[in-house]
Amino acid sequence: DIVMTQSPDSLAVSLGERATINCRASQSILYSSNNKNYLAWYQQKPGQPPKLLIYWASIRESGVPDRFSGSGSGTDFTLTISSLQAEDVAVYYCQQYYGSQFTFGPGTRVDLK
C-alpha cells in the first residue's frame, strides 16, 4: 500500500503570510500513460466534513480561492496558501488515489500566529 506522509504536523502563520505544506508518497503516484499525478488536497474545519481543494496535484476545485495552489510530481507535493486568511485555519490532508487503497496523509494543522 502507498503510505502518505505530511510535514510539518502543524504550523502557525500570520495573516497575509504564506503557508506551505508538504506531502510525500512512498512510491510514485504519477501515471505515465496520462502524465497525471493522482493526488488531492482537502481542507477540514472543526465539526465539518472535508472539502476538496486541489485534484490531479494542481487543479483547483471550482470555487476554491486562487490563494490555494498545488504543485509537485512523482512522490513529492506541496500545498501553498499564498496569503493566509482567518478562514483558512483548518487541518489539511493530502490523499493519493493511484492505488487500490485510497490513503490519506496524517494531516497538517494550520493556525494563526
Add this chain to the structure above:
Amino acid sequence: EVQLVESGGGLVKPGGSLRLSCVASGFTFSSHSMHWVRQAPGKGLVWVSRITNDGSETTYADSVQGRFTISRDNAKNTVFLQMNSLRTEDTAVYYCARSSGGYFDLWGQGILVTVSS
C-alpha cells in the same frame, strides 16, 4: 440540491453489527463510484471502502476486510456499509463521499458510530 446524507449510526456493543446508509440527491448517482471514509475522535481521515458505479467492484481497507461490506442500490440512490464484528477501534464519524476520477468531490456530513460496552 447536490448532497449526501448518512444515517444508521449509533451505539453498539463490541461484536455487534450496524448498517449505515447514504442517500444521494441532485446528481446522477449511477455515474459515480462511492466511498466510505472514517475519522476517529480527534484523529485523521482513514479510507474504508469503495464501490464502483455499477456495483461490480468493491475494495476495502485491510483493517475492515472481511468484517465490512459495501453495497449500493442505484434505483434508490443509496450506498450502504454493513459493519459486522465491530470493535472499539471502529468508533468514528463515518463519511460517505462521491468519487470523480478518483478524488472525493462531495462529502456527507458524517454519522457517528460508537462501539462500546
